[in-house]
Amino acid sequence: xxxxxxxxxxxxxxxxxxxxxxxxxxxxxxxxxxxxxxxxxxxxxxxxxxxxxxxxxxxxxxxxxxxxxxxxxxxxxxxxxxxxxxxxxxxxxxxxxxxxxxxxxxxxxxxxxxxxxxxxxxxxxxxxxxxxxxxxxxxxxxxxxxxxxxxxxxxxxxxxxxxxxxxxxxxxxxxxxxxxxxxxxxxxxxxxxxxxxxxxxxxxxxxxxxxxxxxxxxxxxxxxxxxxxxxxxxxxxxxxxxxxxxxxxxxxxxxxxxxxxxxxxxxxxxxxxxxxxxxxxxxxxxxxxxxxxxxxxxxxxxxxxxxxxxxxxxxxxxxxxxxxxxxxxxxxxxxxxxxxxxxxxxxxxxxxxxxxxxxxxxxxxxxxxxxxxxxxxxxxxxxxxxxxxxxxxxxxxxxxxxxxxxxxxxxxxxxxxxxxxxxxxxxxxxxxxxxxxxxxxxxxxxxxxxxxxxxxxxxxxxxxxxxxxxxxxxxxxxxxxxxxxxxxxxxxxxxxxxxxxxxxxxxxxxxxxxxxx
Amino acid sequence: xxxxxxxxxxxxxxxxxxxxxxxxxxxxxxxxxxxxxxxxxxxxxxxxxxxxxxxxxxxxxxxxxxxxxxxxxxxxxxxxxxxxxxxxxxxxxxxxxxxxxxxxxxxxxxxxxxxxxxxxxxxxxxxxxxxxxxxxxxxxxxxxxxxxxxxxxxxxxxxxxxxxxxxxxxxxxxxxxxxxxxxxxxxxxxxxxxxxxxxxxxxxxxxxxxxxxxxxxxxxxxxxxxxxxxxxxx
Numbered sequence: 001x002x003x004x005x006x007x008x009x010x011x012x013x014x015x016x017x018x019x020x021x022x023x024x025x026x027x028x029x030x031x032x033x034x035x036x037x038x039x040x041x042x043x044x045x046x047x048x049x050x051x052x053x054x055x056x057x058x059x060x061x062x063x064x065x066x067x068x069x070x071x072x073x074x075x076x077x078x079x080x081x082x083x084x085x086x087x088x089x090x091x092x093x094x095x096x097x098x099x100x101x102x103x104x105x106x107x108x109x110x111x112x113x114x115x116x117x118x119x120x121x122x123x124x125x126x127x128x129x130x131x132x133x134x135x136x137x138x139x140x141x142x143x144x145x146x147x148x149x150x151x152x153x154x155x156x157x158x159x160x161x162x163x164x165x166x167x168x169x170x171x172x173x174x175x176x177x178x179x180x181x182x183x184x185x186x187x188x189x190x191x192x193x194x195x196x197x198x199x200x201x202x203x204x205x206x207x208x209x210x211x212x213x214x215x216x217x218x219x220x221x222x223x224x225x226x227x228x229x230x231x232x233x234x235x236x237x238x239x240x241x242x243x244x245x246x247x248x249x250x251x252x253x254x255x256x257x258x259x260x261x262x263x264x265x266x267x268x269x270x271x272x273x274x275x276x277x278x279x280x281x282x283x284x285x286x287x288x289x290x291x292x293x294x295x296x297x298x299x300x301x302x303x304x305x306x307x308x309x310x311x312x313x314x315x316x317x318x319x320x321x322x323x324x325x326x327x328x329x330x331x332x333x334x335x336x337x338x339x340x341x342x343x344x345x346x347x348x349x350x351x352x353x354x355x356x357x358x359x360x361x362x363x364x365x366x367x368x369x370x371x372x373x374x375x376x377x378x379x380x381x382x383x384x385x386x387x388x389x390x391x392x393x394x395x396x397x398x399x400x401x402x403x404x405x406x407x408x409x410x411x412x413x414x415x416x417x418x419x420x421x422x423x424x425x426x427x428x429x430x431x432x433x434x435x436x437x438x439x440x441x442x443x444x445x446x447x448x449x450x451x452x453x454x455x456x457x458x459x460x461x462x463x464x465x466x467x468x469x470x471x472x473x474x475x476x477x478x479x480x481x482x483x484x485x486x487x488x489x490x491x492x493x494x495x496x497x498x499x500x501x502x503x504x505x506x507x508x509x510x511x512x513x514x515x516x517x
Numbered sequence: 518x519x520x521x522x523x524x525x526x527x528x529x530x531x532x533x534x535x536x537x538x539x540x541x542x543x544x545x546x547x548x549x550x551x552x553x554x555x556x557x558x559x560x561x562x563x564x565x566x567x568x569x570x571x572x573x574x575x576x577x578x579x580x581x582x583x584x585x586x587x588x589x590x591x592x593x594x595x596x597x598x599x600x601x602x603x604x605x606x607x608x609x610x611x612x613x614x615x616x617x618x619x620x621x622x623x624x625x626x627x628x629x630x631x632x633x634x635x636x637x638x639x640x641x642x643x644x645x646x647x648x649x650x651x652x653x654x655x656x657x658x659x660x661x662x663x664x665x666x667x668x669x670x671x672x673x674x675x676x677x678x679x680x681x682x683x684x685x686x687x688x689x690x691x692x693x694x695x696x697x698x699x700x701x702x703x704x705x706x707x708x709x710x711x712x713x714x715x716x717x718x719x720x721x722x723x724x725x726x727x728x729x730x731x732x733x734x735x736x737x738x739x740x741x742x743x744x745x746x747x748x749x750x751x
Contacts, residue, residue, distance in 0.1 A: 414601045418659075420588040421566060421595035422615035422666050432614070436605035 038232035063192035066130035074138025096136025103455025110290035125201030138183035145179035193362030298492025387463030407441025526574035549717030600659035602647035615666025
């Protein structure tokens with residue numbers, strides 16, 4: 001028994017150490033170092049600079065407005081899809097995911113192409129850009145909360161004479177409070193740390209955010225002390241938002257069978273048709289037109305001159321994406337196996353939050369923190385690619401985690417008990433029961449990680465060696481130099497790849513839903 | 518000789534303690550286990566399988582002490598209320614799972630698995646994917662899988678409660694015949710009196726971790742203790 005116990009302890013360390021070492025070495029220490037440096041290296045106080053204060057105010061003001069807009073639109077969409085069951089609801093539900101997975105630089109290009117510089121620049125461009133990218137998050141979070149809520153009190157209150165409007169405000173809305181707050185926090189976070197929407201649609205110093213300022217300090221002005229102060233501030237706010245989000249995440253599982261009666265279903269068909277029509281016209285005007293323009297420009301502006309350079313960039317993107325998903329899975333999968341199969345409950349809550357924590361920090365902050373802590377990663381032909389892969393993996397891991405975690409949660413312990421009772425040892429259970437059952441979640445996590453890597457630019461801007469060209473970097477450079485024809489061509493290739501990934505992901509999700517018995 | 522012997526078994530789960538002083542199951546015999554919820558049925562099952570460590574006592578299978586062995590080495594095949602088939606495999610692959618684990622070559626495995634499918638009257642489902650078969654068929658596949666592995670003891674946890682009434686009767690008869698024919702020992706945990714009355718030679722009634730009766734179904738029905746009769750009647 002002692003040998004068994006020792007073997008188990010050794011195995012647990014083998015399974016958990018990779019991710020803990022990775023997160024501590026490439027996330028916790030660099031970010032911690034940033035905070036240390038902000039109090040020692042910095043000589044001037046940026047808060048005394050009026051321009052910085054203007055940027056600070058604008059950053060959080062635009063993020064707050066963007067978050068309200070995204071949550072408002074997402075809430076209406078979720079309600080119409082889940083409660084009113086509007087026509088085309090499932091399509092909008094899926095489109096939300098597609099829009100959120102598009103690289104922000106592609107969205108910026110699409111908005112400029114469709115709305116033109118006069119409307120696309122400034123407040124309108126920034127708000128619509130953030131709405132485009134973020135509305136899917138509140139729509140899905142609120143939609144799931146609406147779907148899973150306890151409907152019994154609503155029906156009881158209605159049967160006791162309370163009208164539907166009061167039922168909605170007094171009973172339904174309070175049940176959605178935590179999902180509304182959580183989606184506002186996430187939308188606020190993503191809007192406050194978005195770089196390319198503000199950079200390309202802001203249109204000047206009046207509309208600059210902290211993220212753009214950080215990029216300028218690191219890349220253009222080479223002002224490291226200033227960059228450290230900005231990055232520390234961003235990291236601090238990211239950490240605080242994470243704590244707020246953490247408190248919102250109280251899991252509420254409704255036990256037992258829920259009533260199927262839908263109190264808010266619109267029974268008058270003509271109202272449902274009219275509302276569906278109006279909603280789709282608004283959605284298409286605000287969100288659909290930019291997407292059409294992106295596709296139109298990509299096809300229209302294609303030139304054979306770009307073929308070879310884009311082929312080269314595509315190959316580099318594929319290689320980096322592959323490294324990211326392989327590294328991400330190699331360290332994440334053993335950890336999740338440990339939690340679910342080896343019953344590592346003690347470590348569970350703490351380590352899981354550590355794994356998804358990078359999501360709450362901006363790409364520029366984490367990449368910059370890494371470059372300060374490991375200076376050899378930057379401006380170095382050999383180590384530069386490692387810097388890119390490490391940063392992208394840090395951000396891909398939280399996304400991959402959700403796909404893998406869902407797969408593990410769906411696997412019933414009873415199947416493993418049955419296999420064990422039929423004589424299967426630990427390795428046989430892993431190869432004959434766990435791996436076949438995790439095939440789809442594994443593939444899904446790889447596609448998600450790959451999709452993220454395809455559109456990621458910040459780590460490339462900071463670490464990529466001069467010879468490295470990827471699709472997203474080509475697009476960024478083309479846009480920065482006003483070479484829109486080339487930008488449209490790169491966008492076309494990027495979009496085709498993302499849409500293919502999205503279609504495969506959609507079919508995997510459908511199969512996952514139908515394959516359970 | 519008894520196929521399963523339990524002596525002075527004590528298992529603890531939190532504040533709950535299960536105590537089984539002595540229990541014997543002969544070859545070809547089925548022992549039923551009943552009790553209200555919280556009586557210790559699941560604890561007993563988990564202790565037998567090795568999912569819970571035992572505090573003291575002995576569990577013997579075919580004269581060999583298995584109490585300290587890991588689950589896969591105990592020689593006790595398990596079947597639940599839900600069939601829990603391996604969804605990525607076909608029906609015949611599911612039935613041959615335990616044989617494959619034992620390293621039996623594919624051809625021999627297929628012959629044995631086909632034989633079990635015939636006994637279960639589901640030979641025509643052989644190539645179907647596990648998720649394509651109905652609930653009752655899946656339960657037969659699960660039973661074939663547990664029987665095919667060739668272990669001396671079969672542990673069935675509420676094996677028929679998810680099956681509709683007409684199928685249930687057929688399955689009860691099938692289990693009884695198979696256990697007698699194969700001379701295995703079986704333990705059936707159930708809250709359904711009719712299941713146990715039809716299947717088991719003896720029924721062990723548990724209450725708060727202790728055996729309060731271990732009798733034939735006929736004796737239990739006319740037991741003088743009202744509490745025991747009420748557990749059986751419920």
